[in-house]
Amino acid sequence: xxxxxxxxxxxxxxxxxxxxxxxxxxxxxxxxxxxxxxxxxxxxxxxxxxxxxxxxxxxxxxxxxxxxxxxxxxxxxxxxxxxxxxxxxxxxxxxxxxxxxxxxxxxxxxxxxxxxxxxxxxxxxxxxxxxxxxxxxxxxxxxxxxxxxxxxxxxxxxxxxxxxxxxxxxxxxxxxxxxxxxxxxxxxxxxxxxxxxxxxxxxxxxxxxxxxxxxxxxxxxxxxxxxxxxxxxxxxxxxxxxxxxxxxxxxxxxxx
Numbered sequence: 001x002x003x004x005x006x007x008x009x010x011x012x013x014x015x016x017x018x019x020x021x022x023x024x025x026x027x028x029x030x031x032x033x034x035x036x037x038x039x040x041x042x043x044x045x046x047x048x049x050x051x052x053x054x055x056x057x058x059x060x061x062x063x064x065x066x067x068x069x070x071x072x073x074x075x076x077x078x079x080x081x082x083x084x085x086x087x088x089x090x091x092x093x094x095x096x097x098x099x100x101x102x103x104x105x106x107x108x109x110x111x112x113x114x115x116x117x118x119x120x121x122x123x124x125x126x127x128x129x130x131x132x133x134x135x136x137x138x139x140x141x142x143x144x145x146x147x148x149x150x151x152x153x154x155x156x157x158x159x160x161x162x163x164x165x166x167x168x169x170x171x172x173x174x175x176x177x178x179x180x181x182x183x184x185x186x187x188x189x190x191x192x193x194x195x196x197x198x199x200x201x202x203x204x205x206x207x208x209x210x211x212x213x214x215x216x217x218x219x220x221x222x223x224x225x226x227x228x229x230x231x232x233x234x235x236x237x238x239x240x241x242x243x244x245x246x247x248x249x250x251x252x253x254x255x256x
């Protein structure tokens with residue numbers, strides 16, 4: 001890097017590629033975080049920012065964007081024609097919608113808001129299921145796919161929603177466990193996991209090399225992160241409250 005280069009940080013320190021080494025920790029846990037006017041980082045904790053995004057947009061790649069990318073392009077290889085189910089409409093979810101759409105997948109979004117489902121369709125989702133009106137959304141996924149089921153579910157709710165994610169899968173399908181909005185425990189019978197021969201993988205962001213790959217993909221595909229609102233630094237409490245209520249996409253705090 002040279003003075004004046006636009007960069008974004010990695011999520012973890014000391015994790016360049018492959019398996020996460022011992023001693024690699026997230027920025028801010030336990031050391032200083034990123035909500036600061038000035039931050040000093042090692043060069044190996046930085047990646048060149050995308051040329052096609054502004055600073056606020058680029059800041060969303062480090063966690064939400066990278067998590068979705070790793071689930072869809074690293075931990076698994078989404079193929080054209082696959083069915084990908086995305087739970088929710090937060091930051092990771094909307095990156096997943098755009099990435100899976102770019103990979104040629106059929107994207108189904110599950111949310112409790114019709115308005116958010118319509119907005120997700122404008123980003124590339126093919127179908128939306130309102131989980132409030134259709135609690136058994138797994139059956140609806142099967143109906144939409146002619147009885148086949150989904151190839152991959154990005155599970156961002158956790159708790160008993162995990163069982164529905166398993167029930168929605170084609171035999172041999174995959175659930176990427178990313179979020180736990182419903183609580184820390186995943187609750188389901190073991191039998192759908194066994195009989196469905198499902199693969200379940202936890203996704204906890206990713207390494208520096210994957211972030212570099214994501215940046216190249218963002219520039220090539222012209223992906224645009226969804227930011228529902230930007231807040232000034234002195235509006236931090238309001239920004240956190242917005243996040244707690246459930247943003248459509250990301251909430252960004254500008255330090256200056």
